[in-house]
Each structure stands twice: as C-alpha cells, then as structure tokens.
Amino acid sequence: MNRNAPPRDADAEAVISLNSVWKVFGARSEEAMAAIQKENLTKPEVLARFNCVVGIADVSFSIRRGEIFCIMGLSGSGKSTLVRHINRLIEPTAGSITLLGRDVMALSGREVRELRANRMGMVFQHMALMPHRSVRDNVTFPLEVQKKPKSERWAISQRTLAMVNLEGYEDHMPAQLSGGMRQRVGIARALASRPDILLMDEPFSALDPLIRRQLQDQFLALSRRLNQTTVFITHDLDEAIRLGDRIAIMKDGRIVQIGTAEDIVSNPADDYIAAFVNDISTLSILHAEGVMEPLEKLELPAGTDMASLPCVAPDCPLDQLVALAAETENPIIVSDETGKTIGVVTRTALLNAIGGRNAPTNGSANKEAPV
Amino acid sequence: MTHADTDAREEHGRDAAQLSDAVHPDAEHADPFGDVGAFLGERSRAFYVDKFRQIGRKPNFAVTFNWTAAILGPFWWSARQLFGIALIFWVLELNILARLAHGLFGDLGAEQAARAEQLMERSAERAAEAARALAAGEDGADRMAQSAENLAKVATEAAAEAERLAAEAPQLVVISLVLLALVKGIQLVAANWILEDKYMKWRARRSSDAIIRLPTVLMTGGLIAVTYLVTALSRVTSQPPPWLFNFPADPEWRNISSTAIDDLFDWITARGGLVFDGIITAINGVVGMLEAFLSGTPWPVIVALIVVLAWRTAGFRTAIFTAAALFYLGLLGFWEKSLATVALLGTAALTSIVLGIPIGIWCARNARVYAIIRPVLDFMQTMPAFVYLIPVIALFGIGKPPAVIATLSFGMPPVIRLTALGLKSVPEDVREAAMAFGATQLTVLLKVDLPMAAPSILTGINQTILMSLGMVVIASLIGAEGLGQDVLQALQFAATGYGILSGLAILFCAMILDRIVQGRISKD
Numbered sequence: 001m002n003r004n005a006p007p008r009d010a011d012a013e014a015v016i017s018l019n020s021v022w023k024v025f026g027a028r029s030e031e032a033m034a035a036i037q038k039e040n041l042t043k044p045e046v047l048a049r050f051n052c053v054v055g056i057a058d059v060s061f062s063i064r065r066g067e068i069f070c071i072m073g074l075s076g077s078g079k080s081t082l083v084r085h086i087n088r089l090i091e092p093t094a095g096s097i098t099l100l101g102r103d104v105m106a107l108s109g110r111e112v113r114e115l116r117a118n119r120m121g122m123v124f125q126h127m128a129l130m131p132h133r134s135v136r137d138n139v140t141f142p143l144e145v146q147k148k149p150k151s152e153r154w155a156i157s158q159r160t161l162a163m164v165n166l167e168g169y170e171d172h173m174p175a176q177l178s179g180g181m182r183q184r185v186g187i188a189r190a191l192a193s194r195p196d197i198l199l200m201d202e203p204f205s206a207l208d209p210l211i212r213r214q215l216q217d218q219f220l221a222l223s224r225r226l227n228q229t230t231v232f233i234t235h236d237l238d239e240a241i242r243l244g245d246r247i248a249i250m251k252d253g254r255i256v257q258i259g260t261a262e263d264i265v266s267n268p269a270d271d272y273i274a275a276f277v278n279d280i281s282t283l284s285i286l287h288a289e290g291v292m293e294p295l296e297k298l299e300l301p302a303g304t305d306m307a308s309l310p311c312v313a314p315d316c317p318l319d320q321l322v323a324l325a326a327e328t329e330n331p332i333i334v335s336d337e338t339g340k341t342i343g344v345v346t347r348t349a350l351l352n353a354i355g356g357r358n359a360p361t362n363g364s365a366n367k368e369a370p371v
Numbered sequence: 372m373t374h375a376d377t378d379a380r381e382e383h384g385r386d387a388a389q390l391s392d393a394v395h396p397d398a399e400h401a402d403p404f405g406d407v408g409a410f411l412g413e414r415s416r417a418f419y420v421d422k423f424r425q426i427g428r429k430p431n432f433a434v435t436f437n438w439t440a441a442i443l444g445p446f447w448w449s450a451r452q453l454f455g456i457a458l459i460f461w462v463l464e465l466n467i468l469a470r471l472a473h474g475l476f477g478d479l480g481a482e483q484a485a486r487a488e489q490l491m492e493r494s495a496e497r498a499a500e501a502a503r504a505l506a507a508g509e510d511g512a513d514r515m516a517q518s519a520e521n522l523a524k525v526a527t528e529a530a531a532e533a534e535r536l537a538a539e540a541p542q543l544v545v546i547s548l549v550l551l552a553l554v555k556g557i558q559l560v561a562a563n564w565i566l567e568d569k570y571m572k573w574r575a576r577r578s579s580d581a582i583i584r585l586p587t588v589l590m591t592g593g594l595i596a597v598t599y600l601v602t603a604l605s606r607v608t609s610q611p612p613p614w615l616f617n618f619p620a621d622p623e624w625r626n627i628s629s630t631a632i633d634d635l636f637d638w639i640t641a642r643g644g645l646v647f648d649g650i651i652t653a654i655n656g657v658v659g660m661l662e663a664f665l666s667g668t669p670w671p672v673i674v675a676l677i678v679v680l681a682w683r684t685a686g687f688r689t690a691i692f693t694a695a696a697l698f699y700l701g702l703l704g705f706w707e708k709s710l711a712t713v714a715l716l717g718t719a720a721l722t723s724i725v726l727g728i729p730i731g732i733w734c735a736r737n738a739r740v741y742a743i744i745r746p747v748l749d750f751m752q753t754m755p756a757f758v759y760l761i762p763v764i765a766l767f768g769i770g771k772p773p774a775v776i777a778t779l780s781f782g783m784p785p786v787i788r789l790t791a792l793g794l795k796s797v798p799e800d801v802r803e804a805a806m807a808f809g810a811t812q813l814t815v816l817l818k819v820d821l822p823m824a825a826p827s828i829l830t831g832i833n834q835t836i837l838m839s840l841g842m843v844v845i846a847s848l849i850g851a852e853g854l855g856q857d858v859l860q861a862l863q864f865a866a867t868g869y870g871i872l873s874g875l876a877i878l879f880c881a882m883i884l885d886r887i888v889q890g891r892i893s894k895d
Contacts, residue, residue, distance in 0.1 A: 129801070
C-alpha cells in the first residue's frame with residue numbers, strides 16, 4: 001500500500017462528504033430528532049421516550065478521490081446503515097450528503113437512480129446475485145438498467161469479468177460458482193458501469209480466511225489501477241488496516257475516531273478502540289515517522305558524530321528499524337528525501353512502540369477530533 | 372489478532388469463572404432460584420426454592436408433594452396461568468364430581484321405585500275389580516285377576532330394578548372416589564415439577580411480573596366455581612330444571628335474519644342489474660369464444676397440440692400418458708363434454724390468474740391490504756362449495772356464468788396466496804442490490820421479483836386449475852354443461868358404471884393439466 005507516498009490527486013476535491021448525518025428509525029422519528037437536537041438525548045432515552053432507535057448519530061466525514069475509506073465497527077454499530085445513506089437507499093433523518101459536488105438530498109427520484117446507475121457500484125456481504133440470471137446477465141444488470149444495447153453489454157461483461165479473473169464463466173449460473181467466485185461476480189457487477197464510487201458492504205466477511213486474503217489482494221491491485229473512491233465496510237480491524245487509506249471506527253451509530261491505521265494504532269481515541277488495537281502487531285503498521293522523537297532528544301555518545309549514525313527514511317517500517325537497532329548501539333537518525341534530518345529513534349522509543357505503548361510524539365497531529 | 376479473538380479470550384475467562392461456581396452449586400451467588408420470590412410471591416418462596424432444588428438434583432422426575440395444588444386442583448393451576456393443564460383437570464374433576472354427586476344425592480332407584488309403586492297400585496285396583504266382578508258373577512273376572520297378577524309381577528320386577536339401582540349408588544360413589552384420589556394424586560406430584568418448568572421459561576422471558584395476578588385468579592376461579600355449581604345443581608336432583616339443558620332458541624330470530632338477507636339480495640339485484648348483466652355477458656363471451664375455438668377445431672389437431680405441449684414441458688412419458696388419457700375421453704364419448712368443461716374451467720382459471728396475480732403482488736407489497744384480503748381468502752376457501760351457489764344464483768341466475776363465478780371464487784385464493792408468498796420470499800438483499808444499481812420499482816418487479824417468485828406463482832396457478840376442476844360437478848348443479856353433468860346424472864339414477872367412467876374422465880382432465888403445469892415448474 002502506498003499510504004506513505006503523497007496522497008493521490010493531492011488536494012483532490014472531496015468526492016463524498018457527509019455533514020452531521022442522523023438517522024432515527026421509528027414511527028416518531030421526526031419528533032425524536034427535534035428532541036435530540038434540542039435536549040441532547042442519549043440513545044436509551046430516545047428509545048424510552050419515542051420508541052425510536054438511533055441508527056446513525058451526527059456522522060461527518062469527507063472522502064477524497066481515489067481514497068479507500070474503511071468504516072469499521074461491530075455488528076449493530078450502524079456501519080451498514082451508514083453506507084446506504086451514501087446512495088440514498090436509506091434516507092437520513094437530518095444532515096446533508098454531498099456526492100461529486102451535488103447535494104444528494106436535493107435530487108429527484110430519477111436523478112438518484114441515474115446517479116446510482118452511472119456513478120456508483122455496490123458490493124454486498126451475501127453477494128445478492130440474481131440466481132435466475134447467468135453470470136453475464138448479473139454483471140451487466142447495471143448496464144441493462146441504463147438501457148445499453150446488448151452488444152455493448154456483452155463486451156463490457158467480458159472485460160469486467162477478466163478484471164476479476166473470471167473469464168470464461170459468462171454463461172455459468174451463480175449457483176454453479178464457489179463463494180469466492182460469486183463475490184468476484186459481485187465485484188465485477190459493481191465495476192461494470194465504471195463508477196466513480198464503490199460502496200462495499202462487508203464484501204469479504206462471509207468468505208473463508210484464505211479466499212478473503214486473496215480477494216483483498218486482488219481488490220487492492222484493481223483499486224490502484226482504476227483509482228476509484230471506495231467506501232469499505234468491515235468488522236475486521238486487520239482488514240481495515242490492510243486496505244484502508246483511512247479508517248473510521250464506529251460505535252453505537254457514532255464515529256469514534258477517524259485516521260490512518262498508524263494514527264489509530266498508536267493513538268487510540270478511547271479505551272474502546274484501545275481494546276481493539278491491543279492485539280494488532282505494530283511492526284508492520286508503524287513507521288519511523290511515528291516513533292521518532294525530536295532531534296533535541298539526541299544525546300550523542302562520546303566519540304561519535306552524526307554522520308556515522310544509521311539513517312532511515314520517514315516511512316521505514318518498524319520491523320526494519322528493529323533489525324537496524326539490533327546491529328548498532330546508537331540511536332537511528334530519520335531524514336526526509338531532501339536529506340534533512342527530522343528526528344531520531346532512540347532504543348527506548350523503539351521498545352515502547354513494539355510494546356504497544358504510545359510514542360510520546362507527533363502521532364496525534366492528523367487525528368480528527370472524535371465526534 | 373482481531374477483536375474476535377479478544378472476545379473469545381474474554382469468553383474463556385467467563386467460562387472459567389462459571390466452572391469454579393459449578394464446584395459449589397449451593398454457593399449464594401450461583402443460586403438459580405434467586406427470583407422465585409418475584410415469580411410466585413415472597414410467602415411461598417422458601418417452599419418452592421426447596422422443591423425446585425430437589426427437582427434440580429434428580430436427572431429425571433423427582434417426586435415432590437404439593438398438597439395445595441392437589442386440594443385446589445384447577446383453581447391452583449389457572450391461578451398460575453397454566454390454563455391448558457387447568458382445563459384438563461377441570462374437565463376430569465367436573466366429571467368425577469358430577470358422578471359422585473349423582474351417587475350420593477341422585478336417589479338412583481327413584482324413578483323405578485315410583486314406577487313400581489304405580490304398578491302396584493294399578494295391580495291392587497285391578498285385583499279389587501276382579502274380586503268385585505267375581506262377587507257379581509260377571510264374565511272375565513278371572514281375566515281381570517290374571518291382569519292384576521301380571522301387573523303385580525311387573526311391579527315387583529320394577530321394585531327389584533329400583534333396588535338394584537339404589538344398590539349401585541355406593542358402588543358409583545366408591546369408583547368416583549377412587550378416580551378422584553387418582554386425579555388428585557397426579558396433581559399432588561406433578562404440580563411442583565410443572566411449575567418449575569414454567570419458572571424456567573419465565574426466567575428466559577426475562578419478565579419481572581409475578582405469575583399470580585389477582586384479576587386472573589378471580590376471573591378463572593369464578594368461572595370454574597360457577598361451572599361446578601351448575602353441574603352439581605343438575606346432578607343432585609333427579610329432575611333438573613329443563614332450562615339447564617335446552618338452549619333458549621327462538622325460531623323467530625332466524626326468520627327475521629333470513630328475511631333481512633333476502634331483502635338485501637333483492638335490493639342488490641334490483642339496483643345492480645346492469646353490472647350483473649355486464650359480467651354475465653363478458654363471461655358468456657369468453658366461454659363462447661373458447662367453446663367455438665375448441666369445438667371448431669378437428670379433434671386430431673387438438674390431440675396433437677396437447678400431446679406436443681405435454682412432451683415439450685413434461686417429457687416423453689407424460690406425453691404418452693396424455694395421449695392415452697385423451698383417447699379415453701374420445702373413445703368413450705366424453706369428447707364434447709370434456710371440451711365444454713375445459714372451456715368453462717379455462718375461463719374460470721384464466722380470470723383467476725389475471726385477477727389473482729396482481730392482487731397477490733399488491734398483497735405482498737402492502738401489509739395492510741394483505742391483512743384485509745387474507746381473512747376474505749380464508750372465508751372463500753373454508754365456505755362449503757355448495758353454499759357458494761346460493762348467493763351466486765341469487766345474483767346471476769343459473770347457467771354458465773354463475774358456474775364460472777362459483778368456480779372462480781373457489782379457485783382464486785391459491786394463486787393470490789402463492790403469488791404473495793413467492794414475492795415475499797424474494798431475498799431483500801437481491802432487491803436492494805437491484806435498486807442500488809438504479810433500477811426502478813417496476814424494473815425490480817419485472818426482472819427480480821417475478822422471475823424469482825415464478826415457481827411459487829406457477830404452483831399457485833396449478834392449484835387454481837385443480838381446485839376449479841374440483842368444482843365442476845358442483846357447478847353442474849346450476850346448469851353448467853360438461854363432465855360434471857354426467858356424474859350428477861349417474862348419481863341421480865344410481866348408474867354405478869357410468870358414474871365411475873365419467874368420474875375418471877374428470878380425473879384424466881385434471882391430471883393432464885396438472886402434469887403440463889408441473890412440468891413447467893420443474894423446468895424453472
């Protein structure tokens with residue numbers, strides 16, 4: 001993953017942005033919403049007073065073009081509900097949603113359907129293929145909705161199925177395929193109309209671990225090639241870390257923390273996230289940048305000079321740092337591309353990082369405040 | 372490691388904690404009967420905790436006694452909301468108590484004894500007459516004496532019978548007492564055991580309401596007490612008041628109601644004449660068209676058409692069966708009538724399908740509509756077929772159109788039900804997926820819902836056809852032509868052979884249609 005390279009399309013416009021989106025389920029949702037905004041009720045209070053369930057509470061984020069944005073949370077945390085707001089399969093009770101510069105809430109029914117057909121693709125946890133249609137007809141369903149001629153549909157289905165390594169399966173029925181293959185058909189279907197936005201609702205959760213790993217790799221390669229903006233729902237933190245440029249962690253309908261994997265692992269916003277992160281091995285997630293300390297901390301041992309110290313780039317992963325530290329007693333210097341020294345990794349800092357204790361430095365710089 | 376593993380570790384920790392509890396089952400914090408008080412009231416808490424513990428220690432059934440339950444019987448059960456069990460013991464106890472009362476106070480030989488007395492009197496009278504006649508020297512005096520003697524004999528027999536019956540009373544009492552003891556005994560040992568089961572279910576429901584509620588106790592207790600009293604009342608005297616056994620009925624009430632319904636139908640036919648005429652014309656048109664097509668086509672063409680259809684949809688074997696069945700109809704002279712039946716049936720089935728599928732779709736999409744339509748469908752299917760004919764005749768007269776309408780109302784429910792069922796069982800995520808790719812409601816219906824519900828809908832169509840065929844004989848009662856008429860005639864003249872042959876003809880028609888539609892379903 002190229003998360004340490006400069007972000008693709010630097011300063012690109014926000015493709016998806018949600019602003020203080022709320023969803024309250026129940027017959028008296030409007031009333032409940034008004035009360036929530038006025039009196040700041042808690043979830044159980046809303047349930048007791050209005051018999052309404054708060055599905056999404058005050059969620060805001062924006063996603064850049066080309067970014068893979070993971071929304072991670074346990075079941076019932078509202079992540080699947082949230083992703084359905086983006087294509088308006090579920091209507092928010094309050095808040096605004098902007099997609100590709102357009103206010104989704106202001107669109108007519110026809111415009112929403114056009115947006116779904118042309119600009120968005122969606123992948124479902126249980127594939128949701130149509131059992132009565134062949135693989136080809138499943139893949140080209142979005143094009144059929146757009147009334148594309150058959151010849152074009154056939155060509156596109158061939159091309160798209162090739163992208164997910166399923167050439168030759170056009171005329172099979174979904175029931176004849178394995179779970180992993182079916183989900184690749186699901187991905188091909190989502191990609192068929194070349195959408196700008198890909199919504200993936202726990203696409204790999206129902207697959208066994210080996211197949212899941214394989215599909216994650218395929219998906220990453222594909223995503224890098226197509227430069228699509230992806231919202232990826234998962235309940236698995238490992239998956240979120242592997243795939244996500246940024247990760248949003250949800251609990252009880254709220255986003256608790258948004259940040260890169262490194263931010264979240266090194267600076268969990270609260271105990272809830274800390275408990276999750278506890279088991280994540282820091283070795284492959286943290287980088288020199290995340291564990292380094294300011295240069296002032298450097299205490300040069302007598303008789304050594306700066307130039308003789310080992311020197312690494314800011315994105316040097318922790319495991320390489322450990323290997324280096326094993327060879328030398330001295331601290332390790334971190335310098336950027338221009339050769340400018342920007343920090344120092346001491347043994348203490350390194351051991352603390354491996355032990356899972358927070359590096360005392362700049363980790364919280366780009367962490368967004370929890371909602 | 373994932374959070375799932377974290378969870379698993381915590382789970383493991385909890386298991387370990389529970390394991391250490393299991394070593395000391397009576398430890399205070401592991402008490403599984405902690406809320407027995409909340410369930411049954413604090414006063415009986417100690418008693419039941421003890422009993423439930425005893426039950427818990429035995430792998431199978433533990434014998435524990437509950438004298439209150441045994442004595443109160445159905446009152447005890449119903450107060451604890453065990454109504455099913457209360458009902459069983461209520462019926463048993465009521466029966467036994469009635470016999471007991473009968474034996475104790477019923478004065479069993481009373482009737483016979485009264486008769487014996489009466490006969491004795493008559494015999495004495497007769498004897499006196501005979502004596503008088505003998506004294507007067509009249510003829511027949513010895514005849515009278517004979518009669519008196521006979522009467523006396525019958526009277527003695529009756530007296531003996533009365534004695535025997537009276538002697539039976541103690542026997543009845545003893546049997547009743549034994550049965551009562553048995554029933555009470557069952558309640559004595561079963562009460563705690565059943566209540567414990569109820570308690571476990573109550574815990575699982577996480578209800579915090581006590582099981583004994585005053586309104587329930589008063590209501591069910593009062594009801595049981597009243598039934599006991601009334602039964603006792605009817606059994607302790609040998610002549611119970613007649614109003615206890617005759618339902619207070621008044622034929623006038625029925626007359627008024629039926630006249631009102633007559634008036635209603637008169638009113639409807641008077642006002643809606645045009646509508647009914649329109650329906651009759653439409654049905655006649657469709658039936659006529661089908662009949663003209665069927666009887667206007669040479670029979671070899673029809674046979675070939677149906678056999679090929681059977682072959683294509685259901686395979687070679689069905690095709691052979693179909694050909695044989697068609698020749699049965701033709702060779703035994705049922706051809707014309709079969710065509711008439713098929714025309715009638717076709718109209719009814721087609722109308723059922725054309726109306727039924729959209730109604731089914733509507734029902735699947737709108738819960739409120741289904742809530743209204745479902746009882747109507749139940750009504751249509753439960754109503755005995757003959758009863759349909761009455762309002763249909765009132766509104767449409769006799770002939771083919773009312774036959775079609777009667778068949779229709781019987782045959783339409785399955786297609787509505789199965790269409791609704793099929794559409795409802797389309798997985799929600801597949802529909803959602805279609806919508807996520809920009810499909811309209813109509814596209815979802817046509818390309819997702821209906822294709823996926825097709826097997827269910829076809830089953831509905833099949834059922835509709837078969838049920839309609841079942842109405843053929845009944846429809847012939849109101850003048851529908853066809854195979855049903857033959858069966859009806861055979862029935863009237865007790866023509867066994869002919870009746871069976873016509874019945875078989877109907878069966879074959881049904882089987883051909885069924886096989887062809889079934890073949891279509893399994894192909895999907």
